[in-house]
Amino acid sequence: MSELVLKDLEIRYGKVTALDRLNLSIKDGELVTLLGPSGCGKTTTLRAVSGFLAPQGGDIFIGGRRITDIPPEKRGIGLVFQNYALWPHMTVFKNLAFGLEMRKIPAEEIKRRVAAVLASVQLSEYADRLPRQLSGGQQQRIALARAIVLEPDILLLDEPLSNLDALLREQMRFEIAAIHDRLGITTMYVTHDQTEAMVISDRIVIMRKGLVMQDGPPEEIYRRPANKFVAGFMGTTSFVPGAVVGVEGERCEIETAEGLRLVGLGSGLKLGDRACAAVRPEAVLLGKRGAEEPEGRGANRFEAVVQRSNFTGELVDYQLKVGSCFLRAKEPETRKVHGCGERVELRISAERLPIVADADAEPRAV
Amino acid sequence: MRSVLKKSGELALLVVVFLAVVGPMASLVIWSVAQKWYWPNLLPQEISFDYWRQALGLQTSMAIGAVSIVSAFLLSLGIALATVVASMAISIPAGYALAKYKIPFGTAIMFLFLLPNAFPQQPVFVNILRIFTKAGLAGTIPGVMLIHILVGLVFGVWITSATFRAIPPSLEEAARSVGASAFVAFYRIALPLAAPGLLSSAVFVFLTSLDEFTGTFFVGLPFVNTLPLTLYSSSGYNLQFASVIALILLVPSVVFMLLIQKVLKAEYVGGMG
Numbered sequence: 001m002s003e004l005v006l007k008d009l010e011i012r013y014g015k016v017t018a019l020d021r022l023n024l025s026i027k028d029g030e031l032v033t034l035l036g037p038s039g040c041g042k043t044t045t046l047r048a049v050s051g052f053l054a055p056q057g058g059d060i061f062i063g064g065r066r067i068t069d070i071p072p073e074k075r076g077i078g079l080v081f082q083n084y085a086l087w088p089h090m091t092v093f094k095n096l097a098f099g100l101e102m103r104k105i106p107a108e109e110i111k112r113r114v115a116a117v118l119a120s121v122q123l124s125e126y127a128d129r130l131p132r133q134l135s136g137g138q139q140q141r142i143a144l145a146r147a148i149v150l151e152p153d154i155l156l157l158d159e160p161l162s163n164l165d166a167l168l169r170e171q172m173r174f175e176i177a178a179i180h181d182r183l184g185i186t187t188m189y190v191t192h193d194q195t196e197a198m199v200i201s202d203r204i205v206i207m208r209k210g211l212v213m214q215d216g217p218p219e220e221i222y223r224r225p226a227n228k229f230v231a232g233f234m235g236t237t238s239f240v241p242g243a244v245v246g247v248e249g250e251r252c253e254i255e256t257a258e259g260l261r262l263v264g265l266g267s268g269l270k271l272g273d274r275a276c277a278a279v280r281p282e283a284v285l286l287g288k289r290g291a292e293e294p295e296g297r298g299a300n301r302f303e304a305v306v307q308r309s310n311f312t313g314e315l316v317d318y319q320l321k322v323g324s325c326f327l328r329a330k331e332p333e334t335r336k337v338h339g340c341g342e343r344v345e346l347r348i349s350a351e352r353l354p355i356v357a358d359a360d361a362e363p364r365a366v
Numbered sequence: 367m368r369s370v371l372k373k374s375g376e377l378a379l380l381v382v383v384f385l386a387v388v389g390p391m392a393s394l395v396i397w398s399v400a401q402k403w404y405w406p407n408l409l410p411q412e413i414s415f416d417y418w419r420q421a422l423g424l425q426t427s428m429a430i431g432a433v434s435i436v437s438a439f440l441l442s443l444g445i446a447l448a449t450v451v452a453s454m455a456i457s458i459p460a461g462y463a464l465a466k467y468k469i470p471f472g473t474a475i476m477f478l479f480l481l482p483n484a485f486p487q488q489p490v491f492v493n494i495l496r497i498f499t500k501a502g503l504a505g506t507i508p509g510v511m512l513i514h515i516l517v518g519l520v521f522g523v524w525i526t527s528a529t530f531r532a533i534p535p536s537l538e539e540a541a542r543s544v545g546a547s548a549f550v551a552f553y554r555i556a557l558p559l560a561a562p563g564l565l566s567s568a569v570f571v572f573l574t575s576l577d578e579f580t581g582t583f584f585v586g587l588p589f590v591n592t593l594p595l596t597l598y599s600s601s602g603y604n605l606q607f608a609s610v611i612a613l614i615l616l617v618p619s620v621v622f623m624l625l626i627q628k629v630l631k632a633e634y635v636g637g638m639g
Binding site: 086150 | 539541547550
């Protein structure tokens with residue numbers, strides 16, 4: 001068992017608190033992503049776990065063993081860096097063999113293990129190349145291979161895809177997820193890219209200013225954001241502010257200053273609270289006025305005017321005006337395309353409309 | 367037509383550069399073998415290798431004003447090599463520490479190494495001579511070496527720390543993460559990657575020591591007589607002998623420059639970018 005547990009981890013740089021009593025546990029074999037904007041403490045957390053940063057308070061456990069004071073080389077952690085950090089003066093083979101040599105593993109076994117790992121990242125024929133003779137994507141795979149050839153208890157990846165171009169990045173996401181599924185190494189993945197986090201993770205931990213804002217599976221984070229910060233971070237979101245006028249279980253209704261009423265899902269809200277409806281472009285459906293309602297009871301229906309309509313290929317991107325507020329909508333190009341200035345009716349299913357408190361991202365203790 | 371003009375322009379430039387580089391050296395070569403050379407002759411009337419033979423200790427004639435410089439050359443070479451070893455022994459750890467760790471007053475320490483070269487040298491060395499005389503170091507080889515280390519350390523520490531700073535910290539961290547101790551990570555990763563920079567810093571120290579005059583003049587004379595001192599003392603009255611010494615002093619510089627060029631072209635340096 002190699003469960004990773006962070007307990008009340010506290011790190012300060014001078015007077016700046018980078019991590020404020022962080023509690024986090026990653027189950028054996030789980031892939032957890034730390035997601036957040038730069039400066040949120042995600043990289044700090046990773047460096048503390050890898051042992052290059054000493055925490056001022058709290059503890060780190062791997063499989064129940066306290067490793068807070070153990071030097072990095074004795075933690076049994078595999079690391080993949082943003083800039084790959086392959087050793088430029090060593091061939092691919094030597095890069096992979098280095099860690100095995102450190103463990104005094106016999107040369108024959110080193111050869112066998114390096115060959116096996118190279119095969120698993122489909123780079124067997126590159127063993128004698130120098131890193132700079134490889135493309136970015138290949139270097140990335142070698143960096144990953146170097147970390148997993150040692151069969152570490154924990155794998156840490158620090159924005160491993162951010163130096164790759166968009167197409168390769170998408171492909172590598174699936175590859176990393178596949179390698180993780182095959183090996184089942186407990187993995188902590190750091191990124192600021194929410195799509196990457198959604199694709200790859202068993203669980204996402206959203207951080208901001210050293211605090212955990214939400215911790216949950218990708219779908220839950222997306223569908224039920226715990227606060228305005230999380231709602232805003234997961235994709236393009238338009239916020240419609242108002243006051244809570246009705247609460248019924250999870251259902252929550254708000255009314256804007258102009259008297260517009262929106263029904264959505266929210267929790268922890270009371271009548272009279274300031275709240276926001278987080279409108280996601282992909283949750284908005286457009287139709288002719290008075291057309292039949294496909295969403296059933298509880299769908300929000302508004303009249304809107306198309307301000308802009310951009311054809312982007314697979315999607316049409318609209319900017320809509322409802323009363324005095326602007327909303328974005330994205331519809332597949334297979335649906336009817338509405339032109340600029342057209343009056344439309346927009347519908348948002350209550351199930352797909354999160355309502356969050358309109359505070360400046362009240363930190364939620366987890 | 368245009369291209370002809372361009373080509374001839376390039377050719378003219380090439381000739382000028384060639385003359386600027388080779389001209390002074392050619393003059394040294396001619397002077398070093400000029401036995402008799404009086405105005406208005408363009409070239410020496412009489413050529414001989416007497417000054418070379420005399421300088422290299424192959425003949426000892428009292429007829430021409432030149433002495434064997436073999437011992438001075440060996441002394442200079444020995445001091446320079448020892449200076450390099452001592453300077454690098456200080457520079458590598460100091461440069462590494464200054465590059466990789468947050469050291470209190472790190473910048474101030476860097477400037478401290480620059481200090482001996484930041485002031486006019488004469489007053490500095492006169493003061494050092496007073497101290498060295500008290501310490502019994504004046505007129506001794508260790509005394510001269512200390513001076514050379516002092517002057518050379520600025521190249522040593524500055525170039526070395528810049529070299530180590532250019533190596534991304536993640537390279538050593540990657541080594542730590544796969545089980546290397548801090549020392550092994552330094553020895554197996556940082557040191558080989560820094561080798562070209564360390565070598566050029568060593569060459570700078572070597573050449574600085576080989577050419578050092580002012581400090582050696584104050585601290586070394588009359589007992590420690592290095593090649594530059596011999597050169598300066600003969601240059602006033604004996605241009606032939608001075609030319610021979612100047613050419614001999616050039617040899618190590620050229621050898622080391624070729625060596626650096628070869629090493630800097632080595633394959634793995636390209637991967638550092």
